[in-house]
Amino acid sequence: MVAMDIPRSEPVVRVRDLVKRYGTREAVRGIDFDIFRGETFALLGPNGAGKSTTIEILEGYRERTSGSVSVLGVDPHEGDLDWKARLGIVLQSTGESGNVTVREQLTHFAGFYPAPRDVDEVIASVGLEEKATTRIKALSGGQRRRVDVALGIIGRPELLFLDEPTTGFDPEARRRFRELIRRLQGEGTTILLTTHYLDEAAQLSDRAAVIAGGAIVASGAIAELGGEDARTPTVRWTERGERRQLRTETPGAVVSELVRRLGHEPEDLEVARPTLEDVYLELVAAGSATEVSS
Amino acid sequence: MSTTALPLRAVAARRPSALRLGLSRAAYEIRSYFRLGDTLFFTFLFPVVMLAIFSVAFSGAGLVGVNGQPDPVNGISMAHSYLPGMAAAGLLLSGVQNLAIDIAMEKGDGTLKRLAGTPLPVLSYFLGKFGQVLVTSLLQLALLLAVARILFGVPLPTAPEKWVTFAWVYLLGLGTSAVLGIALSGVPRSGKSASAVIIPIVLVLQFVSGVYVTFAALPDWLQNLASVFPLKWMAQGMRSVFLPDAFAAQEQTGTWDLGTTALVLGVWLVAGLIACRFAFRWIRKDS
Incomplete structure (x- = not known):
C-alpha cells in the first residue's frame, strides 16, 4: 500500500453516527467526532459508557452495527497490515505470562514495523532502564503497564490509541508519562486517550468528548466542556x-x-x-439520566 | 513531498517479510518455551521420564518376544519395546498438547489480542509455532534416543531405510499433531481451563493407541476405534523403525502397513488444516 497522505484538513479519525449493539443493548448510540492530525483527543466517561467499545471499533477489534468510521483514511473493518503498521495500540488490560525480558519483548515487537523507534530510547522514555533485563512477569502492575505503553509507541505510530494508559502508575511514573506524551505530540503523533484522571486529560489533550450511556454529552476544548452554563x-x-x-x-x-x-x-x-471534575460529574449524571428515561 | 511532511512517515521503509518475522517468532517462542517449568516437564521431558519409569519398573520381566511372551533368545528389553510408543507420544505432546494449551492460553491472556493490533502476519505467527514445535520435538527425540541407547542399552537401527521411514513418519506425524493442536486450541472456553480440557484427550488417546499398553493386547473393538485416530499410526510407524521386523506379526494385519500410516496421517493433516482455517481467530470479535 502506498502511504496515503491525508490532507491536513481531513481528520485522521472520522466517526459518524456510530452505533454498536450487543443483542438488544445499545452500547454506543450514534456518536460523531473527528480527530485532526497532530491533535490529542480525550474520550472521557464512566466505566461502561462505551469508551472502550468505541476505541476498539476504531482499532479494528470490533465490528460496528452501523455508521461510518475512517481511521487514517481506511475503514478499520478493512484495515490491512500496512494500516496496522501506522497505528500504536495500548489496550486497557493485559495479563500475558511475560516470560521474556523487557528488552527482549520490545526488540521482538520492534521487528514487526518498517521504521521502529530505538529500543533503549523507548525503554528510557517509560523509565524502565533499570528493569530492561528483568522478565516482564516479575514487574509490578504499574511497571507492566509501562511496558504496554512502550509497546504501543515502539513502531513509531502516526496514530496512538491509549486506553486508560496510566492505571497503576505512581505519581513519578505519571509525570514521566506526561513528558512522554508531550514529546510524542512534539513529533506530530495524533493521540486518542481515554482516562479516569481528569487532570491528566486537561493537561494533555487539546479537545475532549464526554461519553455517557453510549452518547456524547459534551465535546470541545477541555476548558469549555459543558458550555458557559456549566461554569x-x-x-x-x-x-x-x-x-x-x-x-x-x-x-x-x-x-x-x-x-x-x-x-x-x-x-x-x-x-x-465549578472545577473540571464538577462539570464532568454533572455531565455524566445528566447523560445517564437521559439513558434511563429513553 | 511538501514542507509539512511529517517526520513520522517512513515512506521508503517496508515491512519485514512474513518469513523473516516467522523466524523471529520461532526464536522468541523457543526461548519462552524453555523458560516455562511446567511445559518443560509435562511436554518436553514427559516421554523420557515415562520411558525411564516403565523400563525400570518392568526390568525384572526380562526379554520379551512377539505378543509379550518371554523370549530370552530373540526377545527385546522393556525399554526397547516402550521406545517407539514414547517417540510417538512425544510427537503428540509437542504438537497437540503443547500447541492446543499454548494457543488457548494466549487467546485467554491477551497475547493474541496484542499481536492482532500489530502488523505481524498470521502466517508468521504460525511459522513461529511450527518452528518451536519442530525444534523442541527434535531435541526431545534426541534426548529420548540418547537415554534409551546410553542408559538402557536399546540398540538403534542402522539400516538407512529405517531412518528414511523415521524421517517421514516424524515429519508427517508432527505436522498432523501441530495442525490438530491449533484446531483444538479453540475448544477450551478459557485459557485457565485449557490444560484440564486438552490433557485428558491426549492421555486417553495414548492409552488406546499402544503407547503405554501393547496395542495387540487391546480388545478388537478398541483397536478398531483407535485406528481412526492418528496416534495409533504414528506409534505403529515408530515400531516399524525401532522394533525387529519379526514384531510386525503382532500388528493388526501382520505387517507394518506403512501405506495406511501415510494415508491416515495425510487425511488427518488435511482435515486439521481445514479445521484451523475455520477455527482460528486472532480474537473473538464481539465477545
Missing part, C-alpha cells in the same frame, strides 16, 4: 441556620445585595466556580 459560579451562605445556594453570572452583585439585605456579613460565605 456558572455558585454563591453559598448560611442564613438562620439554613444552608443556601444560588447559581449566578454576577456573584459580586449577589453578595453585595446579600450583605445589604442581611445588614451584616453573611455566615459561611463562599463563591465557587
Whole structure:
C-alpha cells in the first residue's frame, strides 16, 4: 500500500453516527467526532459508557452495527497490515505470562514495523532502564503497564490509541508519562486517550468528548466542556441556620445585595466556580439520566 | 513531498517479510518455551521420564518376544519395546498438547489480542509455532534416543531405510499433531481451563493407541476405534523403525502397513488444516 497522505484538513479519525449493539443493548448510540492530525483527543466517561467499545471499533477489534468510521483514511473493518503498521495500540488490560525480558519483548515487537523507534530510547522514555533485563512477569502492575505503553509507541505510530494508559502508575511514573506524551505530540503523533484522571486529560489533550450511556454529552476544548452554563459560579451562605445556594453570572452583585439585605456579613460565605471534575460529574449524571428515561 | 511532511512517515521503509518475522517468532517462542517449568516437564521431558519409569519398573520381566511372551533368545528389553510408543507420544505432546494449551492460553491472556493490533502476519505467527514445535520435538527425540541407547542399552537401527521411514513418519506425524493442536486450541472456553480440557484427550488417546499398553493386547473393538485416530499410526510407524521386523506379526494385519500410516496421517493433516482455517481467530470479535 502506498502511504496515503491525508490532507491536513481531513481528520485522521472520522466517526459518524456510530452505533454498536450487543443483542438488544445499545452500547454506543450514534456518536460523531473527528480527530485532526497532530491533535490529542480525550474520550472521557464512566466505566461502561462505551469508551472502550468505541476505541476498539476504531482499532479494528470490533465490528460496528452501523455508521461510518475512517481511521487514517481506511475503514478499520478493512484495515490491512500496512494500516496496522501506522497505528500504536495500548489496550486497557493485559495479563500475558511475560516470560521474556523487557528488552527482549520490545526488540521482538520492534521487528514487526518498517521504521521502529530505538529500543533503549523507548525503554528510557517509560523509565524502565533499570528493569530492561528483568522478565516482564516479575514487574509490578504499574511497571507492566509501562511496558504496554512502550509497546504501543515502539513502531513509531502516526496514530496512538491509549486506553486508560496510566492505571497503576505512581505519581513519578505519571509525570514521566506526561513528558512522554508531550514529546510524542512534539513529533506530530495524533493521540486518542481515554482516562479516569481528569487532570491528566486537561493537561494533555487539546479537545475532549464526554461519553455517557453510549452518547456524547459534551465535546470541545477541555476548558469549555459543558458550555458557559456549566461554569456558572455558585454563591453559598448560611442564613438562620439554613444552608443556601444560588447559581449566578454576577456573584459580586449577589453578595453585595446579600450583605445589604442581611445588614451584616453573611455566615459561611463562599463563591465557587465549578472545577473540571464538577462539570464532568454533572455531565455524566445528566447523560445517564437521559439513558434511563429513553 | 511538501514542507509539512511529517517526520513520522517512513515512506521508503517496508515491512519485514512474513518469513523473516516467522523466524523471529520461532526464536522468541523457543526461548519462552524453555523458560516455562511446567511445559518443560509435562511436554518436553514427559516421554523420557515415562520411558525411564516403565523400563525400570518392568526390568525384572526380562526379554520379551512377539505378543509379550518371554523370549530370552530373540526377545527385546522393556525399554526397547516402550521406545517407539514414547517417540510417538512425544510427537503428540509437542504438537497437540503443547500447541492446543499454548494457543488457548494466549487467546485467554491477551497475547493474541496484542499481536492482532500489530502488523505481524498470521502466517508468521504460525511459522513461529511450527518452528518451536519442530525444534523442541527434535531435541526431545534426541534426548529420548540418547537415554534409551546410553542408559538402557536399546540398540538403534542402522539400516538407512529405517531412518528414511523415521524421517517421514516424524515429519508427517508432527505436522498432523501441530495442525490438530491449533484446531483444538479453540475448544477450551478459557485459557485457565485449557490444560484440564486438552490433557485428558491426549492421555486417553495414548492409552488406546499402544503407547503405554501393547496395542495387540487391546480388545478388537478398541483397536478398531483407535485406528481412526492418528496416534495409533504414528506409534505403529515408530515400531516399524525401532522394533525387529519379526514384531510386525503382532500388528493388526501382520505387517507394518506403512501405506495406511501415510494415508491416515495425510487425511488427518488435511482435515486439521481445514479445521484451523475455520477455527482460528486472532480474537473473538464481539465477545
